[in-house]
Amino acid sequence: MTFSGTGERDSVSRSRRVNLPDSVVAGHEYRDIEVIYRLATRLTDELPGRPPSGQRA
DSSP: OOOOSSSOEEEEEEEEEESOOSSOOTTOOOOSOEEEEEEEEEEOSOOTTSOOTTOOO
Protein backbone atom coordinates (compact mmCIF):
# COMPACT_ATOMS: atom_id res chain seq x y z
CA MET A 1 0.00 0.00 0.00
CA THR A 2 1.25 3.47 -0.80
CA PHE A 3 0.36 6.85 0.61
CA SER A 4 0.61 10.03 -1.40
CA GLY A 5 1.46 13.36 0.12
CA THR A 6 4.31 14.97 1.99
CA GLY A 7 6.26 13.54 4.91
CA GLU A 8 7.92 10.29 5.83
CA ARG A 9 5.63 7.62 7.27
CA ASP A 10 5.99 4.53 9.39
CA SER A 11 3.26 2.01 8.54
CA VAL A 12 2.36 -1.49 9.60
CA SER A 13 -0.47 -3.76 8.50
CA ARG A 14 -1.77 -7.12 9.63
CA SER A 15 -4.43 -9.42 8.22
CA ARG A 16 -6.19 -12.46 9.54
CA ARG A 17 -8.08 -14.87 7.30
CA VAL A 18 -10.67 -17.32 8.56
CA ASN A 19 -11.80 -20.37 6.56
CA LEU A 20 -9.42 -19.67 3.67
CA PRO A 21 -6.49 -21.87 2.65
CA ASP A 22 -2.99 -20.34 2.52
CA SER A 23 -3.14 -20.40 -1.28
CA VAL A 24 -6.49 -19.56 -2.85
CA VAL A 25 -7.49 -20.71 -6.35
CA ALA A 26 -8.65 -18.09 -8.88
CA GLY A 27 -12.26 -18.66 -9.89
CA HIS A 28 -13.00 -20.93 -6.92
CA GLU A 29 -15.91 -19.84 -4.74
CA TYR A 30 -15.17 -19.74 -1.02
CA ARG A 31 -18.02 -19.48 1.47
CA ASP A 32 -18.29 -18.46 5.11
CA ILE A 33 -14.95 -16.66 5.09
CA GLU A 34 -13.66 -13.69 7.03
CA VAL A 35 -10.78 -11.31 6.32
CA ILE A 36 -9.76 -8.85 9.03
CA TYR A 37 -7.32 -6.18 7.87
CA ARG A 38 -5.75 -3.56 10.12
CA LEU A 39 -3.54 -0.71 9.00
CA ALA A 40 -1.75 1.86 11.14
CA THR A 41 0.43 4.71 9.89
CA ARG A 42 2.06 7.76 11.41
CA LEU A 43 4.18 10.63 10.19
CA THR A 44 7.79 10.26 11.31
CA ASP A 45 9.07 13.58 9.98
CA GLU A 46 7.90 17.15 10.36
CA LEU A 47 6.01 18.57 7.40
CA PRO A 48 7.70 21.34 5.40
CA GLY A 49 6.53 24.79 6.49
CA ARG A 50 5.13 23.58 9.83
CA PRO A 51 6.73 24.10 13.22
CA PRO A 52 8.02 20.97 15.00
CA SER A 53 5.53 19.10 17.17
CA GLY A 54 4.73 20.83 20.45
CA GLN A 55 5.65 24.29 19.12
CA ARG A 56 3.23 26.99 18.04
CA ALA A 57 3.73 29.06 14.91
